[in-house]
Amino acid sequence: MANPAILTVDDDPAVSRSVARDVRRRYGDRYRVVRADSGEAALEALREIKLRGEQVAVLLADYRMPQMNGIQFLEAAMDIFPRARRVLLTAYADTDAAIDAINIVDLDHYLLKPWNPPEEKLYPVVDAMLDAWIAAPDEAINETRVVGHRWSAPSFAVRDFLARNLVPYRWLLADEAEGGRLLSAAGLSVDEVPLVVTPDGTSLVRPSEAELAAHVGLTTTPAEEFYDLVVVGAGPAGLGAAVYGASEGLRTVLLEQRATGGQAGQSSRIENYLGFPDGVSGAQLTDRARRQALRFGAEILTTREVVALQAGGSTRLLRFGDGSMIAAHTVVLATGVSYRMLEAPGLAELTGRGVFYGSAATEAPSCAGQEIYIVGGANSAGQAAVHFSRYAKRVHILIRAGDLRRSMSQYLIAQIQEIDNIEVHPHSQVVAAEGDGHLERLSMCDPRSGEIRTADTSWLFIFIGAEPRTEWLDKAVARDQRGFVLTGPDLLADGQRPPGWSLPRDPYHLESSMPGVFAAGDVRADSVKRVASAVGEGAMAVSLIHRYLEAQ
Structure with a gap:
């Protein structure tokens, strides 16, 4: 400074x-x-x-x-x-x-x-x-500053991207004194937010994620054109594959479209992960895994969208959204899953302005003293409810089933039952959302009786199931009807190897229908949807990759 x-x-x-x-x-x-x-x-x-x-x-x-x-x-x-x-x-x-x-x-x-x-x-x-x-000096600032509006979806997107990538930043409202001074210094009006000011004084107006990443110290460009291993997706499975691949001497690059950690990185607290008896936040676990991968020599690239996979002889080629390509001997697909969109009038228009998919931990302090609603009955929803209960006046969990036992771990159910300001509403679903500029009101329905009730709230967090992010694979590898990648024995229909399979052996356990391309974690068909199993599959994929490379 x-x-x-x-x-x-x-x-x-x-x-x-x-x-x-x-x-x-x-x-x-x-x-x-x-x-x-x-x-x-x-x-x-x-x-x-x-x-x-x-x-x-x-x-x-x-x-x-x-x-x-x-x-x-x-x-x-x-x-x-x-x-x-x-x-x-x-x-x-x-x-x-x-x-x-x-x-x-x-x-x-x-x-x-x-x-x-x-x-x-x-x-x-x-x-x-x-x-x-x-x-009484002015405060010296050596971190990224974000100036925006409270209910601006683009402002939320910038803050969420920085938070999930563990980039320290300071949030300033455009209509408050310091935020107004920065806008004035940058020659902007309050209608031109979000403004991002980096520590070196660079002003970014409504930046894209790629532009933002390039200015806050995240790596976006590969150092080489060819690798031993390319890992697509930086959730627990991808991070596991990157750590084990790099530690065992493979030239490894990890590609992530948004932020390391995936859905697990958004979790406020994971309490059933081996070795952490007091629990660990998704952000902490992600940060440790990311630093571990970097220490072993893996490259981590952010804001790189992979749009196609193809074979070029023994080489596997991945094409990015900007038209450039990267090549490798092997690939691990670890793209995980994304939350399904909730279909109800008003939700799409208010996304990022009171309606959020995932925990959106950056919003927790703003929920202080307010009523918030969570849709979903799996562990991610339960972890979010426990986290938000520390800030909110009351947390309402809306589930379609009669109770939480079918979808949530018992340790979380027990915690929720002990927290006075968490209330579970069985047989409830959101049917509409309303608000002028941001969420102000929810309409909910009991599907058994059709009874509609409304509630005033500015906060809705949605955790409803998951969909694999595999549309970009097209026909490159075999997938099931829901889009999950088929691997190993699941590819052997009636004992026959998959069409186009060129090797004299059956696919390895985590190997896809394209030799040398493996799948790990939630993106794999019939995988166990847990952080520990995803990390284990990432490590197992590297072991199988060594067998594949030795046979080439």
Whole structure:
């Protein structure tokens, strides 16, 4: 982080150099002296400093400047750095204007020119200003800042992407003071959010995920053109495959379209994972696995959408959405599953504005003291309910079944029963959502009686089943009717190998209908939908890959 700045502005070059020289001589070892020759140039410098998240301690402005005098400059500067101490440089003839400025711009001091000797006339004033500023400085910021609206779906998407990729950021509302200052510094209006300001001061307006990833330190471009192993999907299965592949010497790259961790990464707490008796959050588990893969030498690429898989002899080719390709000896498909969309009037329009798929943990603090609704009866819904119960006034779980026993682990059912502000509503389904700009009201139905009831709420989190993300595979590998990838024995219909199978052996247990392409985790047909089994399949896939490569 750069030293705090002392900014001087004077349109007279000789005076400007003189004041900057005197200030630098006394304070240059602790402060960065910024010199400007006009009010507008000084404001532009302040905007750049603001966007970089740095501090301004003192402003020294000459009164008599064309286009924008010193008082006008200081008034404008207050909107950018309200805590910076303000000193007006003025001649004796302008003393009345300087006195008036005390009321206009809350002037801290006016200094008569010339100020020689500076040891007697300049430095005592600046010392006093610096002492006052140090007592209540602007906060230096070295993290990404996001400015947006509370109920803006694009703003939520940016925050969710950063949170899921473990990028620290600060959330600022556009209609509050600091958010407004950043928008002003970037030359934007409140209607142009979200604005993302990176630690180096780069301003991104409504960025795409790929643009955002490239500016916050995430890797998006492969270092090589050919690998031993390409893993598609960075959930538990993909991370497991990447860790074991890289640790065993395979040139490994892990591709993820959105964020490492998959659905498990969104879980507030996983309590039945081996080795964590006190539980572990999905984000913590994901972070550890990600750092472990990187330590063993795996590459991890974010915001890379794979749109096609094809064979090229013994090489497996993957094509990205931008038309580029990556090649490897072997591939592990670990794309997991996504939550199904809930079909009801109003939900699509309010997604990201009170209606969320998955836990959306970034929203938990905003739910404080409010009624929230969760749709779903599996473990992910139960974990979210326990997490949100720490913030919300009441958490309502809506399930179609009569109770939770068929779909949720017993340890979670027991926890939910012990939490006073969680209420389970059996035989309930959402049939409509309403709101002006964000969710305000839900309509729910009892399918047995057809009875409709409504509830006022701004929060709905949906966890209803899962669909595999395999449309991009088309006919490259065999899939079942629901889209899950068939592997191993499931490919041997009536003892016959799959059509097009070219090897003199049967497919390995996790191998797909394309030799050298394996599936692990939730995307595989009839897999056990648990984090531990997904990690285990990722590791097992690497063991089978070694057998495959040795036979080539």
